[in-house]
Amino acid sequence: MKTVDLRSDTVTRPSETMRRVMAAAEVGDDVYGEDPTVNRLEAMAAELLGKEKAIFVPSGTMSNLTALLSHCGRGDEYIAGQDAHIYRWEGGGGAIFGGIQPQPLDFEEDGTLDLDRVRNAVKPADHHHAVTRLLCLENTQGGRVLPLSYLGDASRVAKELGLAMHLDGARIFNAAVYLGVPVREVARHFDSVSVCLSKGLGAPVGSVLCGSAELINRAHRWRKVAGGGMRQAGILAAAGIHALQHNVERLADDHENAELLSSGLSHIDELMVSQARTNILFVTPPAGSATALREALAAEGILIGGGDMIRLVTHLDVERADVERTVAAFKRFFAGKGK
């Protein structure tokens, strides 16, 4: 029986074709800048995102960290969402390695940061305060796509306030496909953009940080300091290239499957079901039943996220039939409970 893993889009496994491309990759020492496949991936990512340069890094966390270190120095500050990955889910790396202070703000209902609150959060130039340098946004944020008009507004406000802009675009391709625009339209207001290749795009490892040549040159130094200088990394970069060539347009299927899952589950009275946001949705079972639900589904080969509000994520290893199987398994669980 196939396992349907809805916990995250990080669980995708490289396809046979992707593995073949990886095995055949031309490689060199990337710390010397001599890995042709890494260089090709970086050029391709920069071009797609509309930036001068890109750098291949092992993870999204290192990508965000090198971005923070490249934008900010010791005693500087960045503004980010209270639940933003870069602030909440990356171990406080900016503070640990860079002496960089976060200024978290609550996300609005739509995943944006209110720009008046951003304005108020910027510290006056006074030696009592940290120096506010950077505004970090996330897109998609918990699956939510930030409106393009908001990105333009945020960029105007950031300029006015003298802040640089970083986008945690782990799932930026989901946003672009959802909006039906080239990804550079989503990236264009930002000084740096971090993109995960290892989520919905299906590569086993890796992220790219894109930005100006000057910024990415600084990021090169920080990647080395953070221990992210890899040698014959072309084997990994080849998977990233393959992902960018073959797995972008198909993200629309994931969005469709998430909608199908949301509408299928919405018929179960006991369950509170969110609308699908790109490839992510949330379900809340009655208090105290999440663990039993998780176990019953696992017994049928269906894996779902932890907690009481359960996250379900579609990706390239989840097909329409898997969604139907999942809906049926949820229905069986709640039908059984009623008797």
Ligand SMILES: *Cc1c(COP(=O)(O)O)cnc(C)c1O
């Ligand atoms: C997954 C994720 C990251 C970090 O990526 P890793 O490769 O897991 O380190 C950063 N930001 C967001 C929004 C993510 O979803």
